[in-house]
Every structure is written in structure tokens, then in C-alpha cells.
Amino acid sequence: MPDRKQFCAELGIDESRAQEILLREQREVSSTLTMPWYGRLVVGIGAWVTAIAVISLSAAIIMLIEPDHPTIAVIILGVVDLAAGFMILRIGGKSVFMDQLGVAIAAAGVAMITFGIIAEWSRVWPAFLVGLIVTAAVVVMTPNRTLQFLTALLTAVLFVITLTDSNVPYFLAIAALAGPVGMVLILRPFETDLRPVSIVLLLVFPLFSWFYISTVSFGLYEQIPESGAGLAKSLNIALFLLLAAIHWLQITATDTRTRLIMFAVVAVIVGLLLPPGGAAALTILMLAFVLGSRPLALLGTLLQASYIWRFYYDMEVTLLIKSQVLMAVGAILVITWWLMTRRAAEGVRQ
Amino acid sequence: MRPAEKYQAETLHVAEVDILRRYGLIRADQYLDAIYLCRDAQYWTRWALRALLALGVAHLLAGIIFFFAYNWDSLSPVAKFAILQSGIFFTVIVALIVKIDRAAGQALLIAASVLAGTLLAVTGQVYQTGADAYELFTLWALLIAPWVLGSRSAAHWFIWLIIAGLAFNQYAYQALIPVGTISVAEFSCLLTFVTAVILALRELTVRAGATWLKARWTRLILVFAGLAIVFMPAIRYPLDFMPLIEFALGSEAQVIAVLTFIVSVAALTFVYVRLLPDFGAIAIGTGFFAIFLMTVGARVLAELIGFDWNVASKILPSLGLLVLWCAALTAGTLKTLAIVRRYIRPEDADA
Numbered sequence A: 001m002p003d004r005k006q007f008c009a010e011l012g013i014d015e016s017r018a019q020e021i022l023l024r025e026q027r028e029v030s031s032t033l034t035m036p037w038y039g040r041l042v043v044g045i046g047a048w049v050t051a052i053a054v055i056s057l058s059a060a061i062i063m064l065i066e067p068d069h070p071t072i073a074v075i076i077l078g079v080v081d082l083a084a085g086f087m088i089l090r091i092g093g094k095s096v097f098m099d100q101l102g103v104a105i106a107a108a109g110v111a112m113i114t115f116g117i118i119a120e121w122s123r124v125w126p127a128f129l130v131g132l133i134v135t136a137a138v139v140v141m142t143p144n145r146t147l148q149f150l151t152a153l154l155t156a157v158l159f160v161i162t163l164t165d166s167n168v169p170y171f172l173a174i175a176a177l178a179g180p181v182g183m184v185l186i187l188r189p190f191e192t193d194l195r196p197v198s199i200v201l202l203l204v205f206p207l208f209s210w211f212y213i214s215t216v217s218f219g220l221y222e223q224i225p226e227s228g229a230g231l232a233k234s235l236n237i238a239l240f241l242l243l244a245a246i247h248w249l250q251i252t253a254t255d256t257r258t259r260l261i262m263f264a265v266v267a268v269i270v271g272l273l274l275p276p277g278g279a280a281a282l283t284i285l286m287l288a289f290v291l292g293s294r295p296l297a298l299l300g301t302l303l304q305a306s307y308i309w310r311f312y313y314d315m316e317v318t319l320l321i322k323s324q325v326l327m328a329v330g331a332i333l334v335i336t337w338w339l340m341t342r343r344a345a346e347g348v349r350q
Numbered sequence B: 001m002r003p004a005e006k007y008q009a010e011t012l013h014v015a016e017v018d019i020l021r022r023y024g025l026i027r028a029d030q031y032l033d034a035i036y037l038c039r040d041a042q043y044w045t046r047w048a049l050r051a052l053l054a055l056g057v058a059h060l061l062a063g064i065i066f067f068f069a070y071n072w073d074s075l076s077p078v079a080k081f082a083i084l085q086s087g088i089f090f091t092v093i094v095a096l097i098v099k100i101d102r103a104a105g106q107a108l109l110i111a112a113s114v115l116a117g118t119l120l121a122v123t124g125q126v127y128q129t130g131a132d133a134y135e136l137f138t139l140w141a142l143l144i145a146p147w148v149l150g151s152r153s154a155a156h157w158f159i160w161l162i163i164a165g166l167a168f169n170q171y172a173y174q175a176l177i178p179v180g181t182i183s184v185a186e187f188s189c190l191l192t193f194v195t196a197v198i199l200a201l202r203e204l205t206v207r208a209g210a211t212w213l214k215a216r217w218t219r220l221i222l223v224f225a226g227l228a229i230v231f232m233p234a235i236r237y238p239l240d241f242m243p244l245i246e247f248a249l250g251s252e253a254q255v256i257a258v259l260t261f262i263v264s265v266a267a268l269t270f271v272y273v274r275l276l277p278d279f280g281a282i283a284i285g286t287g288f289f290a291i292f293l294m295t296v297g298a299r300v301l302a303e304l305i306g307f308d309w310n311v312a313s314k315i316l317p318s319l320g321l322l323v324l325w326c327a328a329l330t331a332g333t334l335k336t337l338a339i340v341r342r343y344i345r346p347e348d349a350d351a
Helices: A004-011 A015-027 A037-065 A070-091 A096-121 A125-141 A145-165 A171-176 A178-187 A195-211 A229-250 A254-273 A276-291 A294-311 A319-349 B014-022 B028-038 B041-071 B077-098 B103-127 B133-151 B154-176 B184-207 B216-236 B245-249 B255-275 B279-304 B312-343
Strands: none
Touching: A004 A015, A004 B028, A015 B014, A037 A070, A037 A096, A037 A145, A037 B279, A037 B312, A070 A096, A070 A125, A096 A125, A096 A145, A096 B312, A125 A145, A145 A171, A145 A195, A171 A178, A171 A195, A171 A229, A171 A276, A178 A195, A178 A229, A178 A276, A195 A229, A195 A276, A195 A294, A229 A254, A229 A276, A229 B028, A254 A276, A254 A319, A276 A294, A276 B041, A294 A319, A294 B041, A319 B041, B014 B028, B041 B103, B077 B103, B103 B133, B103 B154, B133 B154, B154 B184, B154 B216, B184 B216, B184 B255, B216 B255, B216 B279, B255 B279, B279 B312
């Protein structure tokens, strides 16, 4: 890793300004510099539990005010909670307590608004649109990452439910479109911190296909065109190749480039053999590699492992075909590993 | 800026690139170049190769298991045994050829260990031995123990611990708990104690020079498992007032689980703040303890005020105070972690 001077010189950055910013960030309690991602995850879980308590309190108020027609009351109370949450986040300043309280109340408000809309109109898509607007408002009005993640996640869930509830054709392909958007936001980030939204967008398709694996099959073997599984898989393979190309542009050693080409070819074959969600998990792993991100690496590994287990319950394909595919994928990956390790050893010897 | 406040780190990490981008010092088109300047290329190359091997082996093993599941009824017992025993023989021989202290050899021994378990399951089914599940897992753990000792692989040990843990768990639930020798809560406490002993052995082994066990995940998984095992019976105790809690968390509520949990967290905090600084372990313990305190707060409110949904004067203040309590605990958790983070020496803190 480079020292600060070298880094700033390479990119043409004012070193003293960079130092001032990093020092200021280091003083922040919840900064990424002082708090690793798993520390922030622990705090996030606490915020979730608090949000559940807020929802319970709001539900109690609703039941007492309007026990017979609660849905409109839910929506109104949700709006009040959301506004209160924003206000607390604004006036709370650096107080950690106020920050967590604001997140919990605002998140509960968003949940109540969306669920109230669903209950009142028996439709999910209006709730999804409202969720989209609220997520945009959160991004504009507060830099709070936890709240951004929670609202984006809720909106994504509503999006997925809208697709399936309305029997939209090619629903998997549409869901898969979230992945490229998330990837662009990560690879060419705006100055506004949109990392939580990007992560949610990356997860939309893999988690969706994980839950709906019984309706999805291989694009290669048994086509269910109305699901768009083949398109979704192709899109994820294209994203993988894009990441490989990005890595290609950043490395200069011929031998490393050769191994990258070898690996990319293998990855395309493996991506075609695996179900669409498995291909998406591979793409997340490649993104983790390019960015040097351990949280993404863990996420991709867990998704990939879970697919093997979940795959067992795919009723569209026989166990024999599944076993053949898995063994073929496993053999290809192991042989590729052996070849690449051998090439690396030869390169070191030379 | 005072000289004493000069930013300490001389090298830059990926997280700092994101911060500089947010402040506009790095343009969007420079972002990837900046990432690649800071990225540890050697580490990620090693990671990529290991991930490739691990995924390949996992898919292969899964394929074999799926194959057996499909062909089960049509294969003769001889064919079943021949395939499995050949697989074990082949993987062990090749592991010895490529050397068991290398990644490939260790992966092959892990594959042999999985096949050994499959062989035992097939034996039980073909001969209808009537063996209990704990007997199968115990025999499996004993049979593969020499391979685990020889491979010196953290991943292999982890798999062995899962098998041994399942054997112990099955024995308790099949032979001990039904006859009242031990309760569920007491067994959870015992299992937590065993996990703590394993964790202590891990620390001592690393100190003795076993670099193959040094990876932090081996410590963090044991910390998480040890606390998670006793956590459920521990929160069962304060949540006893809630309806459906018996359905969700089991029928027993014993204070021994609470005491074991508190002692475990205290011991964890002492060891991983003062003796072997590790922020990850502290984060896990702090998280579990915060949720436990939330349930204690709920219990106190239930006793003092009550959670009667039909009485506004009870439910509103109870839930309102619960919200404040949970928010305060979350804030306290963040503050505690920040203090611990700064206290832990930089050379011992994680990257």
C-alpha cells in the first residue's frame, strides 16, 4: 500500500487537505476509519431492534385512536414518525444516542407508511413508489448510512413483491437490472455517499432468486422464458466480464493478464452452468476482488455456499442433472486452480 | 492543525479512498485508480486462488452427494461401498502425493473426511444397524481425527469441531435430556464451557507457534458460537412474561444460563481487551450483551408497569420507555466500541 505522499502525488491531490479530512473523520465515533464494518453491523442490529419497539409503540397508538379503521391512521402516524426521525437526526448533531433514536423512529415511520398503503389499497406497487421517494429523501436529507440501507432494503423488497404479485413477465431479468446500477454506483461513486443503496441493489437479484429458486431453472437446460432467468444469467456474466476487463486495464504483467483471461473463460463456462443466482454470487465475489473489499467477499462467499444448499430444493431439474452440473463446475474450478497455481510457480522460478 | 493531531497513518487504505471521494478530492474517474493504489494485490491474489479451490471442492463434494441421493435406490450395496471407499482411498493417496501441508492436500483430506461420513451413513442404512445419530457422528469424528491432526488445516479443524459438536449435541438430546440427567439450559452452559476450553486451546496453540491456526476467523467463529449457544436460554429467562416465548425459545427458563452468559461476556472482555486485544471479539460480545440488556429492560418494564395492550396508561409508557432504552443501549454500544477501538493498540487492531 502506498504512503500518503505518494498516493496524493499520483492522483494530483492536495496532501494537507487530505490529511485534514482524514483526521476529522478519524474523530467521528462511527467513522469507517475507527469502526470496522462488523462493528457497525452490531450497531445496526441494535437500531433494528429499536425500530421494532417504535413500530410496536405506533401500533399501540393506532389501536387506541382508531381500532376499527387503522390503515389511514397507520399511514399518518408513519409520516409523523418519519418527519420526527429526520428532525432528530438534524438537531441531534454528533450525539450518538440521538442518531440511533432518529434512525429507529424514521425507519419505523417508513415501514408504517408502506404497510399502511398496502393494507388500504391491497396493492404493493404504490407502496414501492412511496418507498422510492422516501429513499431519495433520506439520501438528500441525511448522511445516515443505516437509515439509507434500511429504507433502500424495504423499497427493494417491495419492488420484488410488485414484480411477482403483478405477474410481470421476465421478472427475474427486471430484478437483475438492479445489479448493474448498483455496480456503477460502486465503481464510479458520487460525492454523496450511496454505498448502502448500491449494496442493496447488488443484493436484489441474488436474494430474489434464492427465495424463488423453485420457479427458476437453468437457462441452459429447461427454459422458462417468462421468468427471464436466461437474460438475468447473461447479464450477470456480462457484469463479471466487465469487472475482469477493469482488472485487466489495471494490471500490466503479461503473465497475470494471461491467467486473468484463462480465469475469465472458465468463469463464463461456470456462470452458464450454474443457476442465475449462482452467477450473481460469482459476480459479487469478483467485485470484492477488484475493490479489495472483505465485507463483499464474505457476502459473495455466503451467497455462493447457500446456493449449493438451496439448489437441492429446485424441483425443475432432477438430482442427476444437478449432480452432474455441480461435479462439472467443481472439476473445472479445481483444474483451473491447479493450472493457475502452476503458472504462478513457474513465473516465480523464472 | 496542531502537530500532535497530525494524521497518524502514513499508508492509505481502501476505506480512506471512499472518504476522500465523498469530500470531492478524488474524482469519479479517478476512483478505481485510487482503489488499485491502495489495494493489497498480493493478499487478494492469494484470496482469489484459495476461493477458487474452496468453491471447486465444495461443488465437487456437493455433486457427489447429490449423485448418491439420486442413485440411491438403484445402486447395489456393493456398488455403494466400492464407490465411497475408492473415493476415500483416492483422495487420501493423492493428498499424500501433493503433500498434506499444502492447500491442495488439505482440501483432499477434507474431501476424504466428508466421504468417510457418507460411508458411515451408507453402512447404517444398508445394514440397518439401528445406531443412534450421536453414535454415527462420534464414530465419524474419531475416524477422521488422525487426518485432522496431520493436515494442520484450520478449515479441517473447523469441520471436525462441527462433527464433534453435533455428536455431543445429539447425545445430549437423545440420551441425557429425555431422562432428566441434564436440562436444555444446563447443556447449553456446558457446551459454552467446552467452546471456551477449545478457544483457550486455540490461543495457547497459536502462542506455541502454530501459524496455520493463526487466522483471526478461527478465534471469531469460536467466540460467536460460544456466546450464541448460551444466548438463547439466557434471554429466555427475562422474556418469560411474553406469550409464545415457550414456543419460540423452548420451555425452560433457568438463571444458570443468565449467569453463564454474563460470566462469558465478562471473561471475553477481559481477555480480548487486556490480554489478547481483538476488536472483532469485543464487537461480538458487546452486540450479544446489548440485546440481552434490551430483554432485561423489557422484563423490568413488564414488572413495573406492564404490557397490557388494552390499557393505554400501561402500554404507551411501557413501549415508550422501551424505545428510549433500546436507543440508549444502541448508542451505548457504539460508544463502547469506539472507546475499545481507540484503547486497543494499533498493531493489534484488525486492518
